[in-house]
Amino acid sequence: MPKIKKVATLSVLFVTLMFSLNASAQTKKKKTHSVRDSLRAAILARDSVMRSLKRSDTSVNNLLQKVEYYTSEFNQIKANLSKKLDTAEISAALPSYEKRITLIKSLIDNDKSSTLRYLYTIRDVLTRSDDQLDIWQEQLADINTKLTQNQNDLDAISRDSVLKILPADSSLATTYLIQKIAIDSKYHRLDTINKKVTVKIGLLQNRVSAVYISILDMKDQIDSKIRDFSERAVSQEYNNIWAMEADEGSDFGAATKATSDMNIKLFSFFIGRDVIIHLSGLVLLLAFFAWIRASRRKISRDNESSGDILSQANYVVKHPFVSSIIITFTLVPNFYNHPPVVVLETFLGILMVAILYLIKKVCPANMFRYMAAIFVVTFLYSLSNLYIQVTNIDRVTILLLALAASVISFSFLQKVNLDKDLYLPYSSLILKAFIFFQAVSFLCNVFGRVSLAKIIGVTSAYHLWLALAMYYIVHILMEALFLQLEAGKNSNNLTSFIDYKLLKNKFKSVLSVLVTILWLVMLTQNLSVEDTVFDFLGDFLTKNRSIGGTNTQFTFQSVIIFVTVIWLSSIASKIISYLYDVSARHANDLDVAKKKNRTSTLLIRIGVIALGFFLAVAASGVPIDKITIIISAFGIGIGFGLQNIVNNLVSGLILAFEKPIQVGDIIEVDSRSGTIMDIGIRASKIATSDGAEVIVPNGDLISHHVINWTLSNNNRRVDLIVGVAYGSNIQQVKEILFSLLQGHDDIMTEPAPSVLVHNLNESSVDFRILFWAADINTWVGLKSRVLADIYEVFAREGIEIPFRQQDVKIVWPDNLPPIKIEAPITRETKTEDRQDTTNPTNPPDQDQ
Template sequence: MYKIVKVAAFSFLLITFFSCADVLAQTKKKKARSVRDSLRASILSRDSMMRSLKRSDTSTNNLLQKVEYYTSAFNQIKTNLSKQIDTVDISEQLPRYEKRISLIKSLIDNDKSSTLRYLYAIRDILTRSDDQLDLWQEQLADINSKLVQNQTDLNAISQDSVLKILPADSSLATTFLIQKIAIDSKYHRLDTVNKKLMVKIGLLQNRTSSVYISILDLKDQIDLKIRNFSIRALSAEYSNIWNMKADEGTDFTEALSKTATMNSKLFNFFIGRDILIHLSGLLILLGFVAWVYASRKKIRKTNEAFDMVFSQANYVIRYPFVSAVIIAFTLIPNFYDHPPVVVLETFFVILITALLYLTRKTCPKPLFNYLLLLFIITNIYCLSNLFIQVTNADRVAVLLLGLASIFISLRFLPSVRKAPDDFLPYTGVVLKFFILLQTVSFICNVFGRFSLAKIIGVTAVHNLWLAMAMYYIVQMVMEALFLQLEASKNSNNLTSYIDFQLLKNKFRSVLVILTSLLWLVMLTQNLSIEDVVFTHIETFLTTNRSIGGTNTQFTFQSVIIFIAVIWLSSILSKVISYLYDVSAKHKHDMDMLKKKNRTSTLLIRIGVIAIGFFLAVAASGVPIDKITIIISAFGIGIGFGLQNIVNNLVSGLILAFEKPIQVGDIIEVDSRSGTILDIGIRASKIATSDGAEVIIPNGDLISHHVINWTLSNNNRRVELIIGVAYGTSIEKVKGLLNDVLKSHTDIMTTPEPSVLLHNLSESSVDFRVLFWAADINTWLGLKSSVLTDIYDTFNKEGIEIPFPQQDVHVLLPPDGVTVNSTNEKVKPAKNIKGTNANDTKADQSDQDQ
């Protein structure tokens, strides 16, 4: 029993021990798992807590994000409303446009204008107003789109259902309610402001659209009046001058009052616009005066004979301000787009006043007297041209002005025919043209076509003065350029190297062409056909045309642009080459490197022309595929008949890159020698010693043997063969020859000159003299000088220079024997030895005797 109890107790202890060990092991395992899974347990704990709430975590986060997003959106809308919605400028200026349109409408409704200038000026005002209103409409439309977008965003905020959910948690609900109240306050405030701005912008858009529509209607009326005016001007709008009635025209006082009112308003409107053009005109006036004064001041300082220089620039030196006024007031009116007549006439009166002053100082008295009378007539024409309504007084005035113009011109014409060289060039031709136009104007006025008569008469006097102004402008610009070049002669800038005579010949023709084109433009303006002419020209140039029945289309505008760009590129390449060559010629220390750089102008010319070609293609709008076809066709042409031309072109490129010869080199090729003047794209020019210029294709310079005497330097070796008589001391001759060579300082010392025994000939001992000339251009003169010194030295030292001798054997018949024509009896003759040619001649003379 005791053993049983003992065994049981021992078993209990064992069980207890293992149980405790197992518990300890499990405890250790449990502690290890809690370290690794602590974060996971925390997450599960928080999920358990959040699941106890009525709303999930996701809903709460969305709510908070919505609140933050809408707060940011409100702030952005507020920023847009405060910065980008600015209509103050439109609101201030729109009433003036409304008033202006109302005034123009009244002017158009009551208009009986006698000139197209006013109709064009009013249409120009409408066009400018149209452009401004277009800009305003775009701005208002952009603002309105932003306001609409703001309103859409605000409506989306107010309709969002998320903001209507209240969190169950009391702390979250309180925070949400506070933010919700702030959002609602911002919403109502911004909604009110945005709607007010939308109403304001809508009203401005309506007013702008209303003015815009009025402008379109008025422009249609103006265009109709212009067409009716053109038709009326070509028809007998009034009765003949002898049947003129008092009710045909407006009362003169009324017309004068309306003319003054309208011209003052147009002038004020003109002054307030185009400020930059006003300033540019003033800049031309002052800039030309400053240019002349600066050149004159510099010439006085640097040139002692400045009076001689000034005598060649009579106009700009003696009358610089008058010259500037003539240039400025001739060019400035062309800067404006349809300026009012009152402005044009103001500019024109200033111009003719300056011209009259200049002719008084520089022209013969008969010309000044004629222009003085014409000046008075022109001023009355200008006043008549300002009238906006036709009056009988105006019609009679234009008639008398035409007669007066014809009379004074016919009286002045014999003086021009008697001494045409005393007056300006083409004075007689201009006078005849002027008389013709005034005659046409007089006839039209007599037979009731007053509008046409007035246009022709005003055009005649205006373009007569403008032709004179164009002549003076050419002279003044050339004189100003002359002064600039003279002032820069002693400086090292580029202008000091330009030849004025060459510039005068080239640039004067360009100026004449430009001024002639400008005169024609002004003629169309004065005839009031400017728009019609340029519209037809534009239509002619821009109309698509096809070649035959193909799909290849072109416009004359593209063709003209292509040719013009190519022409300008060729002109530019020549100008660059000229300036480069001229600058190089004026550098006395030009070395070989600079000469090679001068030859590089060929590359510049090729590059400029190539760039010009591609620019011409791009500017003309020619499709690239068409150019590919043209190049392909050109390649076929090369294969058949242009090998020689292409060979020369490629040879020109090789000469430009490889540079075996340069401009200024002295070469020999195919028995032709000379100095290279120019290396062109296809051929090169060399100047021979006898003054001829030889054109050599570039292919010959590449394929033939060319001797270049100056490829690496300008030195040339000179070789002389000097013969002395037998018996002369060789060492003495060498010493004398060396002394002669040393006495010439223009003989190079390196390489050293040398004297060598060359040959023992039949009659002389020959010496070979070798020396180097530093400049190949002077070697002939140096050779002549050395030979002269050698001859004088030998003559002084008694050294004989032998000349060629020969023995002549003559057979003579014996004494007493006569030789007949058949030579039947001939006896042996004596053998006579002649020592020289003179002895032979003497013997022959004795034989003849």
């Protein structure tokens, strides 16, 4: 009797779910009116009019039209039955799902797992099956809707009273009867087929619904087990280690067999699914390896100093395949959704072997010995983590492993503290954390919290290796990028102009942040709390909140999206500006004038940031009316205190469009002179000749007087004043200066240099020399060379260059005694050529 009740209850649930699914599918599906429906409505309308008028002369035509119309309708129904009703794939795949559900149910009923990973894995299998069943139910609901529509059309044909009218004309009646018999034959045949298919689809829907209900029940059961496990893990599951009884845990042999069976089944199920992800992991491994090999081969072929370049990439050059394995087997496990423990540990085992090999090649010997010992500990941890039942042997093994890991790590920590520079960065901190968690695992095991002890011990061991993997990933990727840039140095592409040192500082910091986030995500996975953490974060971020008592609502998710998109747009603007600047410098090698096109990067940055702002608004879901409020508040802010900022912003736009100054121009503004290095949105950067960088607001460049030496060209006129003594031959001096200027190749011939008599001073005749330098950046050196040449030529030609002379008169008062001054006579001083003032016997005369 209870079995009958269960079957009846289950049947009611099946029928209810089937009808609800059909109803929901039909509700969601919009009714579409085809041309055929429009024609049918028109025919029925015309029939109604003709019957109301009782015109017998149109009845024959009406019958013929009906026959023709329903013949077309039958053909359409037949076409509907022949296409888009194929359920062979569902019928073939559904038995495997039914078998899988039976297997999973037995695993759940017999599960005594000591790790949450198995529970999450089983739930993931159920979720994937649930998703596929949802797709099948939608397909079957669509088919059922078509069949229902076919049946309604057939029923409408059978109920049509017009077809029962026989024409009075015997010849027309015969023709009509022949067509009527054909219509009846098609009707009965299609009606039979449609009903059979409807029954078949209904049975298939029942089977799918049955599997779906079983999955829902098992997911509830799994969730209950996960909650029980979480409560049990923090409580004392077993006696203290000194009070452990022989029958406290499961039998070791039976636990081993059950563990082996379950892991084989899970591994087989994993191999059979996600084939695309399997292939993507293989492609990643081969692609990274090929990338490194190609860069290394190109450097060796095209660079004479290839040995010096390759020596800077220690990991990827000497160990390319091991580096590829570390990259692949660190990232690929994150491609899967809750993979089984046996799969994760297989990936981790391969990763540990690769890291251990790399440590042996590049690290001190004592570090390799330590990591080899930790490798053994982690391997035994992995075997213990596979067990689905707790045994006394397993408990003692976990206890000894935690103790051994703590002792070995403490001994190695003392060696690290003696010479920290010899080991990897943060080795001391990581070892201290590892020792702490292993000690916590040991204590939890001692006091009966075996599940918690295993989770802590296994997770800390795994993440010690993952921390090493993340460290090597950053360096391997940076070295691979270095090889790529060096390989492109001799080519004519964009990468040959990228500064690796500048890129390294920024890219390495970004990589470090990304691998840290990845390490934390993997930590939540190994602790089996990723669903809880992400569900909490999802609820926290998507919960609607209001500001004070207003109706303005927001979510932290929208705020984060808005800020993130703005931040990414700023980064994108900088990257695009940098690449545009690099390409402009590349073009500068061919044409100097193209360098000034770099000023357009300001427009690009403004455009990218503006686009990013609107994308951020759209992505965060901020209403347009809220944006108008923000813009209004911004306008009020401009009126009160942001005039200068807005002035500089608008001035930046004017500079970008009008281009009175451009990047690379040499300007003077407010007694400051230098080269424009960058024109920003708010301010511009000027590099002065003494090495300073002056930040000038864009408003000053618009409102103040600006001298631009290179607006049209890079020419610069040099103006020199040279004086000669009176009595010199003026024509001879002019000829000498002309010939001297014509002897310099870096002096422009157009405009031609000129020499003019400039002024007659008190002691000299001044000549003004005017000439043009082709490049303003070289005019100072050119001026220096011309002056030096003038001095040498005048000395050789005997032309005197006058200089200022000054007579010094000393007035000595009569009432003061003379002062004897003794000064040493140096070797270079001649007594006869100097005035004897060392031993004055009398005060100097005023005429002296």
